[in-house]
Amino acid sequence: MESASGVLRKTPLHAVHRAAGAKMVDFGGWDMPLQYTGILDEHATVRGKAGLFDVSHMGEIEVRGPQALALVNWVSCNDAAKLQAGQAHYSGLILEGGGFVDDILVHKFSDDHFFLCVNASNQDKDFAHIQEQNALRGFDASVVNIGPELSQIAVQGPRAVETLQKLTATALTPISYYWFRRGEVSGTPATIARTGYTGEDGFEIYVANSEAARVWNELLAAGEEFGIKPAGLGARNTLRLEASMALYGHEITDELNPLEAGLSWIVKFNKGEFLGKGKLAEIKAAGLKRKLCGFKMTGRGIGRDGYDIAGGGWVTSGGPGPTVNMNIGLCYLPVEKANIGQPIQVMIRNQAVDAEVIATPFYKRAK
Amino acid sequence: MYPENYKYTKEHEWILIEGDTGTIGITDHAQEELGDIVYVDLPKAGTAVEMGKALGSVESVKAVSDIYSPVNGEVLESNADLGTAPEKLNADPHGAAWLVKVKLANLAEVEGLMSAADYQAYLGE
Numbered sequence: 001m002e003s004a005s006g007v008l009r010k011t012p013l014h015a016v017h018r019a020a021g022a023k024m025v026d027f028g029g030w031d032m033p034l035q036y037t038g039i040l041d042e043h044a045t046v047r048g049k050a051g052l053f054d055v056s057h058m059g060e061i062e063v064r065g066p067q068a069l070a071l072v073n074w075v076s077c078n079d080a081a082k083l084q085a086g087q088a089h090y091s092g093l094i095l096e097g098g099g100f101v102d103d104i105l106v107h108k109f110s111d112d113h114f115f116l117c118v119n120a121s122n123q124d125k126d127f128a129h130i131q132e133q134n135a136l137r138g139f140d141a142s143v144v145n146i147g148p149e150l151s152q153i154a155v156q157g158p159r160a161v162e163t164l165q166k167l168t169a170t171a172l173t174p175i176s177y178y179w180f181r182r183g184e185v186s187g188t189p190a191t192i193a194r195t196g197y198t199g200e201d202g203f204e205i206y207v208a209n210s211e212a213a214r215v216w217n218e219l220l221a222a223g224e225e226f227g228i229k230p231a232g233l234g235a236r237n238t239l240r241l242e243a244s245m246a247l248y249g250h251e252i253t254d255e256l257n258p259l260e261a262g263l264s265w266i267v268k269f270n271k272g273e274f275l276g277k278g279k280l281a282e283i284k285a286a287g288l289k290r291k292l293c294g295f296k297m298t299g300r301g302i303g304r305d306g307y308d309i310a311g312g313g314w315v316t317s318g319g320p321g322p323t324v325n326m327n328i329g330l331c332y333l334p335v336e337k338a339n340i341g342q343p344i345q346v347m348i349r350n351q352a353v354d355a356e357v358i359a360t361p362f363y364k365r366a367k
Numbered sequence: 368m369y370p371e372n373y374k375y376t377k378e379h380e381w382i383l384i385e386g387d388t389g390t391i392g393i394t395d396h397a398q399e400e401l402g403d404i405v406y407v408d409l410p411k412a413g414t415a416v417e418m419g420k421a422l423g424s425v426e427s428v429k430a431v432s433d434i435y436s437p438v439n440g441e442v443l444e445s446n447a448d449l450g451t452a453p454e455k456l457n458a459d460p461h462g463a464a465w466l467v468k469v470k471l472a473n474l475a476e477v478e479g480l481m482s483a484a485d486y487q488a489y490l491g492e
Contacts, residue, residue, distance in 0.1 A: 023402070039428040040403040234402065234429055302406055302426055320405045320428055327406075349424070349431075 011056035012151050012212040028121030030057040033232040042235035043322045046198055050157035050223050051231035059123025060150050061116040065141035068112045075133050079268040083108040088178050091266050094276030098257040102126050119248045123147050151212035156202030159226035164203055166222040186218045199243025199363050242321045242363035250316040251330055262292045291338035297327035299354035303346035310345040310352045324362045374477050375486035378435045389438055392465040396490055401427040404456040409445035416440055438476050440469040
């Protein structure tokens with residue numbers, strides 16, 4: 001049931017969702033749309049046409065100054081020195097103990113200006129962490145929490161380019177995956193990034209809060225001819241699960257490290273010192289004890305978040321995969337069982353139900 | 368919306384009594400709250416069910432919900448259609464998408480359940 005919304009945080013699009021008849025849900029302290037027409041319908045719409053997501057609850061942190069790059073490279077494990085202006089990458093804010101503070105997107109405007117997109121429920125913690133490290137290490141950089149002023153709208157799906165192109169003079173086709181531009185959308189300044197959390201082509205757009213409702217409505221109108229629909233957090237989760245993208249609090253936490261999570265590609269040991277490097281190097285040298293794997297249910301049932309795996313391990317995220325038409329999930333397994341084709345059993349309500357380790361991502365769009 | 372000849376529980380099940388047989392389902396409100404239903408787990412014929420205890424479960428994309436038996440009795444039949452077409456529960460929860468038929472142990476038990484008017488008032492609270 002809906003919670004009393006008085007204590008929940010709201011995005012600038014909250015009234016728009018209510019008016020559209022969205023079913024709302026408390027998501028990490030935010031009153032967010034779970035679904036509008038239904039999770040399966042919204043999922044299929046994003047895979048086949050285009051979906052519009054309000055992700056304004058996400059946090060945005062700006063790092064500026066002569067040592068902006070040095071600070072970003074100290075607190076995150078990927079190598080931000082490799083980014084060109086206008087390029088973004090996936091990275092992790094890592095604790096000294098090797099676990100995650102958060103997973104983030106790092107956008108580089110210039111060597112003295114970076115823009116981090118962070119998870120909604122971690123944004124205050126992330127901001128405090130980066131500020132603290134900045135002070136401790138004495139970098140010549142400033143850290144500003146710009147999340148409260150910005151709204152983020154994601155337009156995702158095979159018709160996302162055509163939809164957004166109607167509202168901007170910025171040529172979208174030349175923007176490669178994980179690149180971004182500053183421009184205008186619906187006549188208002190916007191950061192337009194070719195990123196997303198669905199496994200589809202698409203964009204994440206950052207605009208001022210005061211413009212969010214207008215941009216949202218104009219995107220819906222622009223995409224009408226392509227079959228665009230608003231999509232909620234329910235579809236966002238089934239889409240990202242099929243694409244095997246990690247969700248903080250599930251695949252990654254302060255106690256789980258990027259090596260176990262299959263994210264060693266974002267850990268750049270050769271870039272110089274960074275927070276958590278020593279511990280991660282130690283973990284790597286000692287050999288991993290567990291690994292994140294994908295599975296499909298072969299028996300009847302759905303292995304869901306938190307369910308145990310018989311003989312060790314647990315499901316981090318699980319549910320139906322509407323496009324792949326299987327019940328799928330991600331799980332941690334002891335390393336000796338972390339092999340494709342390995343039969344496993346998920347404990348579903350005290351019953352061991354058969355499943356099998358399979359390759360990830362479960363879904364990959366045709367290029 | 369809610370058939371007058373059904374009885375209802377606070378956990379959003381309904382039961383239709385015909386002789387000593389009860390047909391059990393979930394209410395339209397329940398399916399609406401659950402969203403897209405993707406899996407239904409029901410007991411086999413012959414299984415004893417206990418009033419207020421879980422007799423099976425319904426899973427939507429997001430979550431699992433227990434179905435609580437409104438009565439004591441024994442399962443006569445479960446709705447096999449829902450194994451291959453669980454989405455029928457969203458489309459016709461009060462009709463074709465019934466869950467189980469049970470032989471009632473004690474007909475008088477259903478007197479404690481809500482009427483359609485009571486249930487609608489309960490939903491309105």
